[in-house]
């Protein structure tokens with residue numbers, strides 16, 4: 001396919017099972033091949049770059065077979081490849097080229113390593129230089145310092161020390177370290193200059209450890225592989241999902257409303273790019289993380305950023321495109337390694353972002369991106385430079401309300417063959433949300449219900465959920481400070497809302513949850529993060545066509561950060577106490593106005609001072625003070641804002 005046209009996408013939500021990590025897959029394949037024993041690799045990435053590695057290993061006499069679609073069984077050669085003379089074609093796969101260069105250079109055979117033309121423009125001199133210090137004999141077949149390479153048999157020196165530069169690509173150090181156990185003697189590696197992309201070296205050390213080789217490390221300057229270290233198969237090894245690939249979906253959640261959940265990486269990940277989630281959070285996304293999943297949703301309009309992203313060089317590309325959705329100027333620093341990746345990514349990124357109307361300043365190792373002031377340019381034709389990440393990043397443009405054409409979309413096969421199918425599978429029709437937050441008795445419930453009726457929308461009274469947890473706690477004798485107990489109640493809550501009435505299990509509790517005792521209890525249980533988390537998905541499930549009006553404390557800030565309209569409804573404490581008094585009298589309940597006022601003040605304080613989702617007006621909400629308004633006037637004011645609200649996905653400032 002020459003190009004792929006993406007139509008504007010209204011909203012993104014759903015979950016994605018990530019393909020295996022490229023970095024982990026190719027390292028694991030090589031270590032499994034070198035190890036003693038058979039390794040079952042579960043969750044292996046099946047893509048161009050891993051096929052390059054698999055093919056090379058087969059050429060070298062390593063036996064492997066695919067099991068299920070993501071499982072591969074490799075029979076290790078215990079440190080010595082059966083084939084001692086071969087020519088290997090390694091495409092544009094850096095994760096195959098560099099480590100194989102190192103391993104073969106220390107393998108006593110005759111090999112030729114070649115790649116695609118771009119591979120021959122990507123430097124390898126620092127690695128070759130280091131290997132030569134160990135006695136390896138390597139010739140450049142083309143330009144000095146670049147592939148293709150010829151490797152000859154050599155008598156290795158066991159002088160125990162080797163120096164390598166760390167500031168061009170961390171893959172050189174990775175490659176050297178993975179090869180060192182082949183020497184059999186203790187060797188110390190000294191990194192010269194600043195080591196970049198350190199998290200990738202951590203992946204290497206972690207995987208070597210799983211294969212039985214412990215690298216002793218002193219800071220990021222000295223690494224020692226002890227003599228006699230040998231790779232041993234761990235038996236079964238699981239490959240995590242690809243954290244760099246996760247970045248596109250997490251960004252889609254933040255820009256397209258969300259929530260979008262990726263399965264396969266999370267808190268326990270060993271990949272550095274998992275930290276992209278923090279960067280996205282700095283840009284205004286709301287992130288939730290489990291041991292092996294991450295979820296993002298967001299306000300669509302992000303906040304610009306000025307950050308050193310050396311630690312997440314690949315996912316940083318996603319930040320560059322997300323900058324289109326952050327009114328203002330975003331600066332991405334310390335990304336010099338982009339210049340020697342699949343393409344010169346700094347130049348490529350700058351050129352393509354400009355096509356969308358952004359102003360871009362390009363430095364030797366930074367990019368400064370100012371988002372277009374009046375929305376993205378429609379119909380841009382995006383070059384992808386045979387770079388999978390360029391293609392994947394720029395798919396996000398479709399969330400900006402404009403169509404976009406991606407040239408050579410097939411280049412994603414390098415790491416994610418069915419990327420576009422998975423990406424488009426997250427498309428959702430837009431379901432508008434009107435979020436009404438505010439303090440107790442400001443009139444949220446009354447106004448929200450009437451607005452919902454007028455528009456024919458669904459209605460969520462989120463406070464009722466906290467009240468139900470409080471009532472359930474009273475019934476079950478769970479204390480207000482027992483967070484785990486309250487969390488369990490919140491998870492298991494059996495509730496039903498129907499025509500303004502509420503059931504807890506089989507019992508109707510419409511009035512019971514309005515008692516002052518339950519009101520106080522609700523405010524207490526709402527302080528616990530675990531309780532709030534337990535109620536989150538339940539609240540989001542209310543978002544159904546044609547739309548939703550939701551009232552509470554954190555509807556606009558946490559539950560529906562992409563709400564079309566956000567209102568902060570308030571009234572003076574005295575007015576609110578009066579209203580509550582009248583309400584209770586009408587229900588035939590007893591009340592004292594002074595007590596109510598005190599209660600309202602205490603509850604305001606508790607709701608606004610708690611650390612989890614405190615009650616406060618978010619920056620993008622508009623304030624509506626109803627102290628001097630009738631109910632009808634308040635309802636009209638909200639409807640007016642809704643009618644005036646623009647559609648979703650408007651990028652720029």
Ligand SMILES: Nc1ncnc2c1ncn2[C@@H]1O[C@H](COP(=O)(O)OP(=O)(O)O)[C@@H](O)[C@H]1O
Nearest residue numbers: 440441442443444445446579583626629630631
């Ligand atoms: N301008 C107004 N806007 C909203 N509610 C009002 C207004 N004036 C009086 N009320 C009354 O205030 C009372 C409290 O409103 P409610 O919706 O229960 O508040 P909340 O949900 O914010 O606690 C209701 O009886 C409502 O009829």
Ligand SMILES: Nc1ccn([C@H]2C[C@H](O)[C@@H](COP(=O)(O)OP(=O)(O)O)O2)c(=O)n1
Nearest residue numbers: 440441462463464466522523526552553554
């Ligand atoms: N989204 C929400 C909704 C309510 N809460 C808390 C705050 C309140 O103290 C209780 C009860 O909320 P509710 O909206 O029913 O209370 P009021 O009618 O405003 O008095 O729950 C919350 O923390 N987050």
